[in-house]
Amino acid sequence: MEAKLFCWPESSPVIAGMLRALLLTSLLSWADGHEGQVMLPEEKTKIRDQIVEMFDHAYGSYMKYAYPADELMPLSCKGRVRGLEPNRGDIDDSLGKFSLTLIDTLDTLVVLNKLEEFEAAVRRTVRDVRLDNDVVVSVFETNIRVLGGLLGAHVMADMLRQQGEWMQWYTDELLHMAKELGHRLLPAFNTTSGLPYPRVNLRYGVLNPLSRTGTESDTCTACAGTMILEFAALSRLSGESVFEEHARKALDVLWEKRQRGSDLVGTVINIHNGDWVRRDSGVGAGIDSYYEYLMKAYILLGDNVYLERFNTHYSAIMKYISQPPLLLNVHMHNPTVSVRSWMDSLLAFFPGLQVLRGDLKPAIETHEMLYQVTKQHKFLPEAFTTEFRVHWGQHPLRPEFAESTYYLYKATGDPYYLRVGQSIVEKLNAHARVPCGFAAVQDVRTGTHEDRMDSFFLAEMFKYLYLLFSERNQLHFDIDDYIFTTEAHLLPVSLSTSQPRCQSNDTVRLDQFTYSCPSTQTLFPNNPSFAKTIRDSYKCVCLLPCPNGCSRCGRWGIKLPLHDHSMEPVEFLRSMGISLTPLNEAALGSSGARGVRWLGVTQNSAEEEVVPLIVQLISPPFLGRTVLTAGPAKFGMDLTKQEHGVKGSIVKSSPYTACGHIENAEELGGHIALALRGDCMFAAKARRLQEAGAIGVIFIDNREGSNSAETPLFQMVGDGGSTADIAIPLVFLFSQEGALLTSALEDHQNVDVLMLPNEKRLGKMADLFIDKDLNNRGRPV
Secondary structure, three states, X not given: OOOOOOEOOOOOHHHHHHHHHHHHHHHHHHHHOOOOOOOOHHHHHHHXXXXXXXXXXXXXXXXXXXXXXXXXXXXOOEEEOOOOOOOOHHHHHHOOOOXXXXXXXXXXXHHOOOHHHHHHHHHXXXXXXXXXXXXXXXXXXXXXXXXXXXXXXXXXXXXXXXXXXXXXXXXXXXXXXXXXXXXXXXXXXXXOOOOOOXXXXXXXXOOOOOOOOOOOOEEEHHHXXXXXXXXXXXXXXXXXXXXXXXXXXXXXXXXXXXEOOOXXXXXXXXXXXOXXXXXXXXXXXXXXXXXXXXXXXXXXXXXXXXXXXXXXXXXXXXXXXXEOOEEOOEEOOEEEEEOOOEEEHHHHHHHHHHHHHOOHHHHHHHHHHHHHHHHHHOOOOOEEEOOOOEEXXXXXXXXXXXXXXXXXXHHHOOOHHHHHHHHHHHHHHHHOEEOOEEOEEEEOOOOEEEOXXXXXXXXXXXXXXXXXXXXXXXXXXOHHHEEEOOOOOEEEHHHHHOOOOOOOOOOOOOOHHHHOEOOOOOOOOOOOOHHHHHHHOOOOOOOOOOOOOOOOOXXXXXXXXXXXXXXXXXXXXXXXXXXXXXXXHHHHOOOOOOOOEEEEEEOOOOOOOOOOEEXXXXXXXXXXXXXXXXXOEXXXXXXXXXXXXXXXXXXXXXXXXXXXXXXXXXXXXXXXXXXXXXXXXXXXXXXXXHHOOOOEEEEEOOOOXXXXXXXXXXXXXXXXXOOOOOOOOEEEEOHHHHHHHHHHHHHHOOOEEEEEEHHHOOOOOHHHHOOHHHOOOXXXX
């Protein structure tokens, strides 16, 4: 997210003066209104020094144990080299054998005032990194992490060179590397629509016979819509307009394909014909940075078209998706219907974007809800339900919550957000720090670690935390002269004057007040207790038993448009996973809202029970003695109602993720398919494999090291739409159990299995004969 929080139209000096006065008064009042929460300069300095020490531990571990590999494996104390470690599916598409973590970290070194280390790291990058590797990478991830990292580092190097002390040898080498990489990404845009392919081969492009890619038909909205900042910056720094033109074209297509009735976009789109493949709409995974880049493109490039589009989308988001403090996905064509009962952690960036928009009240509400979730689970789980229970327990050290915390502090001056930042620092040290860096949390419920430290942890997390506890005069540059990309790389807002603005499209025209940020239409009131009053309403939404002073523990009021569909209200809410209790009208007050009911939402007294299934290997030499614990699905055949389960031989799907055209359909026919988790939804995989003739599917987790002994089972969920068409049985194995199954297939070629409930397995004593040489991966159930 971006750091230039307060800007005014140059043509409106009166408005600018009024806004400056109002903002100054508001911020001073806010800072003075929180006795007991003030953080003294000495304490801020101590925390800032602690953040620097943590960065040194993480970056130093990468350089010592992993470089020149793309990422550090902090539990193994070695580098992750693509092709040498077990394939993790789409996660590995970030790895291009180009020292990813080093490039992603370069401008962080400048922010943290590590200028000597920065100069050494730039020399190392120029000397060692190659960008022409024969490897297929994600266009989106390579753009935001590597191209953005090179551009941000070039901007910092150029600034330091001009200051006269550091980088005096530098002659735009990083910019030349960025331009080379930009040209290697351009083949991805060779589609009829202008939307880019999701993957590209760095050496051979997309359509070359040697590229091993180019068969994909779909991409996510964020993947196509998160190119404009980096590509436009590259164009304006290099003088080659082709990059900005392609990124602009992709945004134009997404805008044209929005649902005109709701002004929402879907999550996945066909890159050839522009048809929506997944029509659920939200602000989290799959869409998030599309909205972010519309707002920031206006700030960076000075083109009103981007702001007009953002404001149109934002109005739709606040009308249909925002139900403070919740942000729930809806169907883009029928936005009064929520399509799932959980939220993903990537939406934690949205309060920060709302700060840029000037809409502080919902930003404070959602941020406070997220903070309460972190207090309950230590970190934000990858997904959590509307009752704030864990849906997916993984936490890969994502920075979005820290990002929004930083922006709310910048906007309010409220020391409360310093305390939130302090809690992030403490939890990282207590629960993620390991001898060789910081490790992702495999499941927040158990605290187990994953052998993974993504580059964004160094690129983003430490920037936001350091800036949160720093004063302006402690930096080598004015942070407000730069915008943060979605990967927190720094681009100068002066780029808006480097060439004429693009011609305006025919979009809705807005008055001059809308062009100020924060917008005067939604500017926070001049009230010292404003933020605290909002937060206090959400202090206890996910805590049981109720703490002292919490009379509304576990419940809050939600307004839902229950009159726009044929379902009964209670059935509708239950379909979203929300439990209901009637609330006293006097406690809620009279809303006076038409067509709206107030409902109390409470936590269930117990977690939804997940009934475990098993995969039993029955062909020789296993003969039923190997039994693997499996998770069920909420759709497909109900195995608990099958007297003898489902039997079949297993065959690996090709592609293994089953997210594209199934290439071995003839081989799969009449067999049980093995498919790797990731790249697309379980339901999409199941449909493709069912159409290919598979009689069942065993999904295998792509998270290295996960196992049923340490990780609680979960039920696979659909894609938000109807899954009635999926009739085959589906089960889920964690990676260690899955490795046992794939190893058996490699050793014996023909492996028969049973998919069934545990109580119906063959052989009462089967679990006593499990081979101990299997490292306990096939454990008794």
